[in-house]
Amino acid sequence: MVKNRHDPGREIPEISFAPPVGTPAGVEVLSLTELRHRVPGERLTAPQRPDFHHLITLTGGTLWHTVDFTAYALEPGSWLWVRPGQVQQWGDLTHADGTLILFRQDFLDPATAAGARTEDPHAPILRRPLPDDAQALRLAADHLAAEFHALGQLPLEIHTAALRHVLAVLVLRLAHLTGPVGSPAPDPDATYLRFRDAVEKDFARTRRVEDYAEALGYSARTLSRATLASAGLGAKEFIDRRVVLEAKRLLAHSDRTAARIADRLGFSSATHFSKYFHQRTGQTPIAFRDTIRGHAPSTTSTPR
Incomplete structure (x- = not known):
């Protein structure tokens, strides 16, 4: 299997x-x-x-x-x-x-x-x-x-x-x-899909909406409008959530140091990564690692 x-x-x-x-x-x-x-x-x-x-x-x-x-x-x-x-x-x-x-x-x-x-x-x-x-x-x-x-x-x-x-x-x-x-949910438009795929490919290389806009041939405002319509959040937050998700995966399921994870995700230093992570989660990377390893998952979802 x-x-x-x-x-x-x-x-x-x-x-x-x-x-x-x-x-x-x-x-x-x-x-x-x-x-x-x-x-x-x-x-x-x-x-x-x-x-x-x-x-x-x-x-x-x-x-x-x-x-x-x-x-x-x-x-x-x-x-x-x-x-x-x-x-x-x-x-x-x-x-x-x-x-x-x-x-x-x-x-x-x-x-x-x-x-x-x-x-x-x-x-x-x-x-x-x-x-x-x-x-x-x-x-x-x-x-x-x-x-x-x-x-x-x-x-x-x-x-x-x-x-x-x-x-x-x-x-x-x-x-x-x-x-x-x-009524079925609306299908996402082509602009959002191109942006989504680009973020999945390059989120560890750049976190700037402007870089994605230039690579895809759109304005940053166009990307933000398309992402808000399809995903319910702006383009910058979309990128940040993807970076934070990968950071959480690496912190929870590896023994890599914060410095190595920072490097893996394209941050210039462990300090920059720690500030970025704390601003978006309310925890330092090490505090998140300690919490997730010491307790069962606390966020739950029931069938809908």
């Missing part, structure tokens, strides 16, 4: 996708019971950064799952979507029944990936669908599981294509769930 790729120089264990022998490369469907039997509990509860997508849904019991310092409560019918690059930790699976769907970003066709916003690290993680949506999602998940376990009944290329199409139905429905008022 998965393969650890970790060496002493890495601060967070990276998990790469490794499909079962003989199955189509790029997707796997298994029950949480299978996962519990296959992977030791201490490996599941340790921080990990997968390079592939996780879709988790429960049919019975409850489960807490932590993604980037937020603990999410799953109940039957709710869905959790963990994207590549996010740091996750599994909770106790003893009393949880459900389905886990794993897939690589490149398994879906480009149009589906774009329509489902699979590359958006800011897309919703936890969803609790309304009854009609819940039934459609359950049908899609059951169909995907049946198709995955029907290996050998069709030529491999046809089997793979069928899996790709059924998974597309599932992720498109998940990405465009209607809210309580019955």
